[in-house]
Amino acid sequence: MSNHDCHGHHDSYRYGVSQSLDELAFEKGIWGAALDGNVEKLKSILSRGEDPSICDPSGYTALHYAARNGKEDICKILLEHGANPNAQTHGGATPLHRAAFVALHKAAQRLHFEVCQMLVTAKPELLNMKDKNDLKPFQYVKENNVCLLSLLNHA
Numbered sequence: 001m002s003n004h005d006c007h008g009h010h011d012s013y014r015y016g017v018s019q020s021l022d023e024l025a026f027e028k029g030i031w032g033a034a035l036d037g038n039v040e041k042l043k044s045i046l047s048r049g050e051d052p053s054i055c056d057p058s059g060y061t062a063l064h065y066a067a068r069n070g071k072e073d074i075c076k077i078l079l080e081h082g083a084n085p086n087a088q089t090h091g092g093a094t095p096l097h098r099a100a101f102v103a104l105h106k107a108a109q110r111l112h113f114e115v116c117q118m119l120v121t122a123k124p125e126l127l128n129m130k131d132k133n134d135l136k137p138f139q140y141v142k143e144n145n146v147c148l149l150s151l152l153n154h155a
Helices: 021-028 030-036 039-047 062-068 072-080 095-105 113-122 124-128 146-152
Strands: none
Touching: 021 030, 030 039, 030 062, 030 072, 039 072, 062 072, 062 095, 062 113, 072 113, 095 113, 095 124, 113 124
């Protein structure tokens, strides 16, 4: 499993003794900026013409990482620069799936409502997209998260 797929851990590049070239590219690139919420670094990368929808080796875009981590400001910048909210990972997950999935697993820490709302506003059809598990984003949300369920269960 790659160190930068959303099912693994990305912190290995921060704590390890050495880095692979892939880890270094991740950290220095658009994905690391999105994951860390580094607005200035992201703007600098985008100003050099980097594709905001470029995929890492696991098929994740910067928008997937920002959405998963509740980085609303990063999501907004990426969408303003043309990031594809329909982008799907190798497993079929969109950024909205990632934001909703995290809301399920980390609801006590952060709900990601704003990120989900931004993605739904940008591309309402995301509500109907299924991932490799044949699930829509709302199906990842716990029943007690009424606000997020209400937003995602319109379809």
